[in-house]
Amino acid sequence: MHTDTERCVRAVQSKDSRFDGWFFTAVLTTRIYCRPSCPVVPPKVENMTFYPSAAACQQAGFRACKRCRPDTSPGSPEWNARADSVARAMRLIRDGVVDREGVPGLAARLGYSARQIERQLLAELGAGPLALARAQRAQTARLLIETTGLPMAEVAFAAGFSSIRTFNDTVREVFALAPGELRSRAARSATPPPTPGVIALRLPYRAPLNPTNLFGHLAATAVPGVEEWRDGAYRRTLTLRYGHGIVALTPHPDHIACRLSLTDPRDLTLAISRCRWLLDLDADPVAVDDQLRADPLLAPLVDKAPGRRVPRTVDGAEFAVRAVLGQQVSTAAARTHAARLVTAHGLPVDDPEGGLTHLFPTPGALAALDPEQLALPRSRRTTLTTLVGALADGTLRLGTGTDWEKARAELTALPGFGPWTVEVITMRALGDPDAFLPTDLGIRRAAGQLGLPSTPAALTVRAAAWRPWRAYAVQYLWTVDDHPINHLPA
Structure with a gap:
């Protein structure tokens, strides 16, 4: 976008925060770079030049504005x-x-x-x-x-x-x-200092953000000991590169309050990245909602509560294991199965501020489990142990940089992985914004109530108009049912 000078100038002159992170404005006279929404008086057009990243501004010799702090902009939604x-x-x-x-x-x-x-x-x-x-x-x-x-x-x-x-x-x-x-x-x-050892910061996002499905989903599916909803915040443990951490994330009208406790401060960058990924904070909700609103059957859902995000995960391997445990069972049963794995194989942690007790077990820890001890049908035991083995030996990698189509092919090749499991992992663990769940029971019920095609094949054809945002359409369709994932806990 930074090459479209006219559009960039309009965004800067109107102080449009929707474009924060899309591009950066460098001022030739002051050698300062800003975000588009910088509150200072915009410079003359002839003194503006535009860059696609803060790094490019810095490399060109510009320094960050002390007023708008462009280095804290939301990330570009393109990535x-x-x-x-x-x-x-x-x-x-x-x-x-x-x-x-x-x-x-x-x-x-x-x-x-x-x-x-x-x-x-x-x-x-x-x-x-x-x-x-x-x-x-x-x-x-x-x-x-x-x-x-x-x-x-x-x-x-x-x-x-x-x-x-x-x-x-x-x-x-x-x-x-x-x-x-x-x-x-x-x-x-500064405001009053946080608890010693706790890093408190704000995570910015592009408005609007609807917290109900985002935090409601995370709270409703929380694994006891690893996740909890406490005092208006979603809290969970994090397995990181150099140690582990505990994070508390609280929604506010203009930011997400983030409190991090880390055993090693070298993990700060990774922890922030994982939290932003978890909450889909770099999305462009206006672009998403505008396209979905073009469908007259989806428009009322979008207009009622715009800005829905896709609740993701902090660890792709963890989510894949939980997706298998959740196959063809209720949310409560899936949480119970996961909690048993956590208690048996997760690393204990100390949480003086709440009730978190363990890290979710790594694939390496789960590779040693005895499948006969799992309270699962035999076929699902095979699915789980095969998945864990592939994750543990590195033949399957599920992370933010994974190729989505390659991962789909590799997951489909594993026993017990049907379209629903593959797509939910691609949507929530890998972040594909176009992942779609036409076989999901909640989606099919919503389709029937809205007058959309209810068979998976016909619904997939109809959903072509929602691309590349079908994962966000899923979030809106799930709101048709009165399910706990659509409500913030009391």
Whole structure:
């Protein structure tokens, strides 16, 4: 979009927050870059230039605006809506793959050479993978500086910098302030400090956001010990790269309040990425709803409660296991089966603020389970153990950078994986916005009540007009039934 100068200028002059994250405005006279909705007086048109990413702005020598903090914009919705290599690369970079595995590791996951990935990202985002990862490190550093009392040396390494000097230079270059100055400014305007050891931050999103199906779904399907709804917040444990964490997510009219407790601060970037992914916070609800509203039978559902998101997961392997446990049983039964696995094979954790007791067991931990101890039909035991084996040995990878069609083929090849299981995993674990569940009982009942075709084949044909947002259509269709997933807990 950044190449459409006229459209970008209109967005900046109207301070349209819908375009935050889509592009960034760099001001040639001040050498500052902003988000489109920056509250300051817009610069003259001839002094504006536009970039597709914060990293591209930084690489061109611009520093972040202290007023609108463009580095905290929601991510571009393109990266979650597309399946090509650039979108997959951006999802992996956001998950910290470059920091952990370098550019060669990123390229290997995508099946390209490092040079090809560099060229593709430069062409579309104006910055290569190292620059994009550097911009993300700067944002992580800023969060740790402003929301914790960690010594600066610990902040530097927790944010992924290789040296304190690089950390200091990057913070000064990006924010035009030294790390100590950033902390002082934050302290002057801070609210009362959070619980020691807890990182409190705001997760931005594009309005509107309807929290009822999003948090209602997560609360209704919560696995005891791993997830809970407490004091108006969805809480859960997180298995992370260097340790584990507990997060509490609370919906507010203009942001999601996020409270993170981490055993290792180096996991902050990954934890934030997983939480944003879980809540689908980088979506463009206006674009989604406008297309779905064009169907006269869906329009009343959209108009009644716009801004529905797709509730996702923090771990693809975990969700795949839970999807198998939920085959052909009620939500309550699925939670019971999952809770038994958690108690038997999950790693215990301490939660002084609530009732969380375990991490969800990893595929490696589940690979050792005795299938005869599972209270499941024999065929489903085979399905579960085969899935766990493929996840544990790495022949099946379910993550944010996974190729959606390849994953569909690999899942379909496993015993006991029908269309419903494959599509629900593709929708909620892999984030395909066009995943569709025409065989789902709730969808078929909704279709019958709305006058849509009720057979899977006919409904799939009708749903072609909803592409590429069929996963969001599913969220609206599920609201036809009065199910707990559609309501925030009392």
